[in-house]
Amino acid sequence: MAKSKPEVSIQSYGIYSTWDNKSKALPQIEQFTTNVTAKLDVEFGLIVNIKKAKGEKLHFCIYHPDIPNEEGEVMAPFDGVEFVKDNDWHFYLGDTLWEPIENKLGDWRMTLTLNNKVIADKTFNIALEQQGSENDFWRKRGY
Numbered sequence: 001m002a003k004s005k006p007e008v009s010i011q012s013y014g015i016y017s018t019w020d021n022k023s024k025a026l027p028q029i030e031q032f033t034t035n036v037t038a039k040l041d042v043e044f045g046l047i048v049n050i051k052k053a054k055g056e057k058l059h060f061c062i063y064h065p066d067i068p069n070e071e072g073e074v075m076a077p078f079d080g081v082e083f084v085k086d087n088d089w090h091f092y093l094g095d096t097l098w099e100p101i102e103n104k105l106g107d108w109r110m111t112l113t114l115n116n117k118v119i120a121d122k123t124f125n126i127a128l129e130q131q132g133s134e135n136d137f138w139r140k141r142g143y
Contacts, residue, residue, distance in 0.1 A: 006053035008119040013046035016094060026092045034122060037129045038101045045094020048112060048120050053084045059113040060093050065106030065126075084114075097126070 015036060016027035026047055036044045050058070061079040069075050082091065093112060097104045105126050112120040 004052045006056065006114060006119075007051040008114065009049050010120055010122075011047045011049050011090065013122050014044065016043045016045065016092075019043055019092065019094060026090055027094070034124050036124050036126050038097060038105055038126050039129075040099065040101060041096050043094055043096050044108075044124050044126075045092060046110060046120060046122050047090055047092050050084055050089050050091065050114065050119075052087055053114060054087045054089075056084045056114055058082045058084055058091065061111045061113075062093070062095055063107075063109040063111075064095075065104065065108065067103055093120075101128075 012029040012032065014029060014033040015031040016029055018041070019027035027043055029047075036042060059079065059081055061077050063077045064075055066074045078095075084091075091112070093110050095108065095110075105128065107123050107125055109121070109123045111118055
């Protein structure tokens, strides 16, 4: 009998409540978005649901903008492997920002791969908070 094909869906993506990686509970979505304001400890990422893939290897990767490590060298992408734990499994892939915030700005791409196929791919733009534009200034005054 042929093995059934895994079913994958992105459940949510954006900004989440603080995540405790020691807990079984996943963080809660606070805002669906791919634009994240750069703030200390902001939690962002995505949650996927994977069905019919128990025991399969799930590869994850977070590509950071060119963030230097303590020696000044650009950090390698953060990647690893997780095994799908059951046949209806939710997985959170996310990150948070740390000091100094200024070198964390830019695109953060998160990918998940199952059976050599990319099953999720989201890019989050991390930017400083936008001050109101000149148009906002006039719009608020009724012009």
